[in-house]
Amino acid sequence: MSKLLHIQSSPNLDGSITRTLSDEFVATWAASHPETEVETLDLARDPVPHWGPDAIRGFMTVEGQRTPAGQAAVDLSEKLIQQVEAAKILVIGCPMYNMSMPTQLKSWIDHLTRAGRTFKFTGQGQYKGLIWNKKAFVILSRGGDYSAPPASAADFQEPLLRANLGLIGITDVTFIRAEGQRLQEAPTYIEKARETIAWIAG
Template identity: 40%
Template sequence: MNILHIISSPRGEASNSIKLGNAIISKLQQQYPDAKVVVKDLTHNPFPHLEEVHLNAFFTPAENHTEEHKAAIRHSNEAIQQIVEADILVIGAPMYNFGISSVLKAWIDHIARAGVTFRYTANGPEGLLKNKKAYIAVATGGVYEGDLRSIDFVTPYLKHVLGFIGITDVVFNKAEGFAMSALQATALEKGISNIVL
């Protein structure tokens, strides 16, 4: 069993999404004692935001790649290979301004590649990274339930984009209310106690 832990918070040991993600991994390791865990911290050596050179490399056949193309596409190829080798992904997703962090978005931009992780067919798009499970560790300052659910752009976006590349078995675990005085003291403990595998 190979577990890939994606970290997207720059807060290190103070990060609630990292703490929640680590708790998910701990529970997974109880089920799979021999599991290998690979940690990819996107805040250390972050993926570049897509520029012309990256897009040119993505849409140029590999046999025609120049040295510039090869350098530009290296991050993408390495990230996709990590996912291919993983059975389970644990993705830390703190909510920033109602959405995911920019480093997580940059990572997604490098792994969502036509002809590599998804393809277009006569019946519509087909994800190619199949038979994997993803656990999302979401940490939020507020509580996005009821009417406020419509402004949570973390959960629906990640569910859709992961499904688009073939990862349809996605479980969201949330720790909420870190910016709310009545909830912040117990937000992490509650989130960890409610972890679903």
């Protein structure tokens, strides 16, 4: 039995492309890998708090010296980290908001990214991720087509996600893109994404 962690981040609960496509990916994967156990983390319905003073102090204070609020922030971080560690496969639905990711997903990443726990510094400007042997599939949607220059220069969504996941050790990442959702060609882009999903997950 292997575990798949499905992470939904779109706050659009009605008509979200990433919700629809990532649901389809998970259903296809589960049908073709019947030994898979699926767990869903919906960051819009069950949001992770944004980093604040309590989280900062808690992360930077040794155990036994934290305030109750700081300890609660560390406990939440540990819960989310262990959830990722227990999974073999991650499926992340992420729409592009303002050239990047939804704030809900960024908050989750902030709680995962802990020096000494999920990555360690190995030298000046060097680090090593400590979460290994994971495969991530990231379903992206964007209003425009950012697949080629000059628009690709404004795409901070995919590079940031790749860097964030790589920092903690998740470097085997496949991106499936539904480009151009505000363009006339949107149905064609969605169909191409569905074909990719069927090929990868089926």
